[in-house]
Amino acid sequence: MATPLEHCPTGIAGLDEITNGGLPRNRTTLIAGGPGCGKTLLGVEFLVRGVEMGEPGVFIAFEETAEELTANVASLGWDLDALCAGGRLVVDHVKVERERIDKTGDYDLEALFIRIGFAIGEVGAKRVVLDTIEVLFSALDDTARLRAELRRLFSWLKGQGVTAIVTAERGEGTLTRHGLEEYVADCVITLDHRVDHQIAVRRIRVVKQRGSNHGTNEYPFVIDGGGLSVVPVTSFHLDHPASTEIVSTGVGELDAMVGRGGWYRGSTTMISGESGTGKTTFAAAFADAACRRGERCLFMAFEESGRQLARNMASVGMDLQRWVDEGRLRIHASRPTQLGLERHLTAVYQQVEAHGPDVVVIDPITDFTSLGTPTDVKVLLMRIVDYLKTREVTAVFTSLLHDRGAEDPTISSLIDNWVQLRNLESQAQRDRGVFIQKARGMPHSNQIREFELTGEGIQLLDVVAGPDGVLTGRARARRTTEEGSR
Amino acid sequence: MEVDGDAERWELRLYVAGETPRSVAALANLRRICEEHLAGKYSIDVIDLLERPQLARGEQIIAIPTLERRLPEPVRKIIGDLSNTERVLIGLDIRPSG
Numbered sequence: 001m002a003t004p005l006e007h008c009p010t011g012i013a014g015l016d017e018i019t020n021g022g023l024p025r026n027r028t029t030l031i032a033g034g035p036g037c038g039k040t041l042l043g044v045e046f047l048v049r050g051v052e053m054g055e056p057g058v059f060i061a062f063e064e065t066a067e068e069l070t071a072n073v074a075s076l077g078w079d080l081d082a083l084c085a086g087g088r089l090v091v092d093h094v095k096v097e098r099e100r101i102d103k104t105g106d107y108d109l110e111a112l113f114i115r116i117g118f119a120i121g122e123v124g125a126k127r128v129v130l131d132t133i134e135v136l137f138s139a140l141d142d143t144a145r146l147r148a149e150l151r152r153l154f155s156w157l158k159g160q161g162v163t164a165i166v167t168a169e170r171g172e173g174t175l176t177r178h179g180l181e182e183y184v185a186d187c188v189i190t191l192d193h194r195v196d197h198q199i200a201v202r203r204i205r206v207v208k209q210r211g212s213n214h215g216t217n218e219y220p221f222v223i224d225g226g227g228l229s230v231v232p233v234t235s236f237h238l239d240h241p242a243s244t245e246i247v248s249t250g251v252g253e254l255d256a257m258v259g260r261g262g263w264y265r266g267s268t269t270m271i272s273g274e275s276g277t278g279k280t281t282f283a284a285a286f287a288d289a290a291c292r293r294g295e296r297c298l299f300m301a302f303e304e305s306g307r308q309l310a311r312n313m314a315s316v317g318m319d320l321q322r323w324v325d326e327g328r329l330r331i332h333a334s335r336p337t338q339l340g341l342e343r344h345l346t347a348v349y350q351q352v353e354a355h356g357p358d359v360v361v362i363d364p365i366t367d368f369t370s371l372g373t374p375t376d377v378k379v380l381l382m383r384i385v386d387y388l389k390t391r392e393v394t395a396v397f398t399s400l401l402h403d404r405g406a407e408d409p410t411i412s413s414l415i416d417n418w419v420q421l422r423n424l425e426s427q428a429q430r431d432r433g434v435f436i437q438k439a440r441g442m443p444h445s446n447q448i449r450e451f452e453l454t455g456e457g458i459q460l461l462d463v464v465a466g467p468d469g470v471l472t473g474r475a476r477a478r479r480t481t482e483e484g485s486r
Numbered sequence: 487m488e489v490d491g492d493a494e495r496w497e498l499r500l501y502v503a504g505e506t507p508r509s510v511a512a513l514a515n516l517r518r519i520c521e522e523h524l525a526g527k528y529s530i531d532v533i534d535l536l537e538r539p540q541l542a543r544g545e546q547i548i549a550i551p552t553l554e555r556r557l558p559e560p561v562r563k564i565i566g567d568l569s570n571t572e573r574v575l576i577g578l579d580i581r582p583s584g
Contacts, residue, residue, distance in 0.1 A: 095546045102562070102577035105512075105569035110503040110550040111535055111542045118539035136548075 011049025014230030273421030
């Protein structure tokens, strides 16, 4: 055939990227996967997005009633009743009960074809989902005839001018339990929902796609408040807005260390350091400064409750409770181990959508590393960073360093600015130091500055240089006194 | 109509899609079985789904031909050309009159 297959954009975030533009138009795509892998949701979203793009749809539900389906997807913000009432969608529940079907002699599934055709005609459908047609195998217990009829059905669908999705259960050692992949030659996608180290991870893979140069990798995906979202690891286009506006770091002297007086709006900053170096305080200072400017801030706290955070920050002169009371600051506290990685994305999305923040703090991102493999965590962070950047949200993440310099370079490539906090030990005293590891697109100080957490906030101390470098703590005090007495 | 003590009336529907040999055979088989076992107390309504496709959804029909016993309740369905009389009798729950 000379003409290449046209694509039908699904409208599902990321799926069109990994399929080079969508599913084969006017063909049938097979979606295979185990129970709870998201097949049905993918099918529903395909239709919902289709309606948004002016393509009405038909959902033939073999497993759920229209009421169950409608209720199940309501939490994703999809109102199937309204779409049906508006003449944009038909949901037809095909009820097959094995014990109620007696067979005597020859038959075919022409009535099912008529049903689907009637539904297509009712709304002028361009998209059809059959979920999960395989239940017919157990209901009719007539494999040979059913295979012949499904073959006929798929070729009939091609003539209906619709782009179709057929869902199927994954088989043992085969893509689908009943070998439907033999009939659907145009596009096959598998979904997987596996639990790894007690963490649930969803993955999607384009197994085959005729006439298309598709990605064969597995991609993580999430189901969140807005539907499915696939994360293509390498194919995201970097086309975020790049603001030249500067926002304060929240610490006056730190602003001065950065050439432009703060971070670019929409940038992502990581504050890393060992335990007890004041990471949360720096992050809170950033949040506090945003609220002072009249902006809205979301603070995702994964180690302490909102009240505890507010109390602790009050001791260093920050009144976070005031911003909470005024509705500018929202502290969302939760334990990361309660949620899988994908749920974390959901939580960030949902909180951002609900609160509409100008700045977001995630304290800390370290806790994500207990939830999955380094790749999973990186992908999660990439997704969060991309999402926040697209919305021009300025973000600060904190990260716990166990060993100096052990920071994962792949994560650092995702972030724009990196502030390191250090414990400086000298003369039986521990002091804290801060330096800027990197600040994209701006000159910055190379100095390590000592700082103190005081009742008035974070105070960076003046640089006092000695013969062996910067002096801190007692050495600084002695030197300062010596200089004063000179 | 003569009605016996059980007051049973048999209301049957046969769903077809156009006049196919299979449908014609199913109707012929059904008429024969009814005459033999339900004489005088049955009615057969033939529904062509090509003309009334909405009934396929409303009555949950997927296969052609489908025989539906609407009365007596409960509703029962048998699919196929009804060529096996014994199975039709079992499917319709008709006890052979003896």
